[in-house]
Amino acid sequence: MASFTVVVGDPDSGSSYQLEAEAQDANRFIGKSIGEEVDGGAVGLDGYTLEITGGSDDAGRPLNSDVAGANLKEVLMQGRQTGYKPARDGERRRITVRGSEVSDAVAQINASIVERGSADVDELLGEGDAEDDE
Numbered sequence: 001m002a003s004f005t006v007v008v009g010d011p012d013s014g015s016s017y018q019l020e021a022e023a024q025d026a027n028r029f030i031g032k033s034i035g036e037e038v039d040g041g042a043v044g045l046d047g048y049t050l051e052i053t054g055g056s057d058d059a060g061r062p063l064n065s066d067v068a069g070a071n072l073k074e075v076l077m078q079g080r081q082t083g084y085k086p087a088r089d090g091e092r093r094r095i096t097v098r099g100s101e102v103s104d105a106v107a108q109i110n111a112s113i114v115e116r117g118s119a120d121v122d123e124l125l126g127e128g129d130a131e132d133d134e
Helices: 120-124
Strands: 003-009 016-022 038-039 048-055 072-078 092-100 106-115
Touching: 003 048, 016 120
Parallel strands: 003 106
Antiparallel strands: 003 016, 038 048, 048 106, 072 092
16 A cells, blocks of 8 residues: 655745645555646645656655656766756766656655645645744
């Protein structure tokens, strides 16, 4: 049974929320690829639509949108890309990445809010109750 940590970014406020998707809700993500949209109800954001922007597996290998499927693949990286930051100009390195499709092996999924629902994100997640002490 799959379970994911889903990090949802709110582009309007600049906030991010770390949520859990387990069992049946996690199955909504399996088979989706980077760039596809998912119903936010899977992580408690009813009425919201989320776009998958990336993720990583248990070992920390990133999902790469250039690699099809869900398997691991060694890719020759050149220039700054997801999962690779060269130390000097012209440096190339073969890096193991996971394909762009979400599978059971993925531990974390990054997503961004595309369409908003009627309620505020903080209200849905119950985080708007406590005010910061000033």
